[in-house]
Amino acid sequence: MRAVVQRVSRAKVTVAGEVVGEIERGLLVLLGVSEDDTQDDASYLAEKIVSLRIFPDDDEKMNRSLLDVAGRMLVVSQFTLYGDCRKGRRPSFIKAARPEQADNLYRIFVAEVQGRGVPTATGRFQTHMDVELVNDGPVTLLVDSRKEF
Known part of the structure; x- marks a missing residue:
C-alpha cells in the first residue's frame, strides 16, 4: 500500500460539482492499493x-503529529500510484489491486x-474526482507499507 501524504491548510474533493469530502488543517492522503x-x-x-x-511545534520544527495538532485527514483512492512507467509511454497498472480488493482495503x-481518533473525510471510490488543496509548507511525503521507498 502506498500513500502520497500532503500537509494541508485545507483540501476538498468534488464529484460532478458536488463536494463529497472536505477538511481544514490536516493531511490529504492519496492512497494506492496493490494486489499484494x-x-x-x-x-x-x-x-x-x-x-x-x-x-510544527512552538519553535517551528516538524515535531508534532496529526494527533498532536487535532488535525483532520482527507483520504482519496489513487490506483495510479501503482502505475509502472519504466517501459514505453503508457503506464502499466498490473500491480494495482482489482477494484473490489482496493475498495475493501481503502475502507479498512x-x-x-x-x-485512532482522527476526523476523516473521503473521496468517492472509482469515480472521477477533482481534488483541490493548499499544501502547507509545502510538505509532501511518500509512504509505503512494504518500505520500498
Missing part, C-alpha cells in the same frame, strides 16, 4: 501516517484512521 496488500498493510500505514511528526484504512 492485506489488512496488515492498511493498519501499518494508518498508524504510520497519523503518527508522522510533520507539523479509513476505519483504522478513524479508530
Whole structure:
C-alpha cells in the first residue's frame, strides 16, 4: 500500500460539482492499493501516517503529529500510484489491486484512521474526482507499507 501524504491548510474533493469530502488543517492522503496488500498493510500505514511528526511545534520544527495538532485527514483512492512507467509511454497498472480488493482495503484504512481518533473525510471510490488543496509548507511525503521507498 502506498500513500502520497500532503500537509494541508485545507483540501476538498468534488464529484460532478458536488463536494463529497472536505477538511481544514490536516493531511490529504492519496492512497494506492496493490494486489499484494492485506489488512496488515492498511493498519501499518494508518498508524504510520497519523503518527508522522510533520507539523510544527512552538519553535517551528516538524515535531508534532496529526494527533498532536487535532488535525483532520482527507483520504482519496489513487490506483495510479501503482502505475509502472519504466517501459514505453503508457503506464502499466498490473500491480494495482482489482477494484473490489482496493475498495475493501481503502475502507479498512479509513476505519483504522478513524479508530485512532482522527476526523476523516473521503473521496468517492472509482469515480472521477477533482481534488483541490493548499499544501502547507509545502510538505509532501511518500509512504509505503512494504518500505520500498
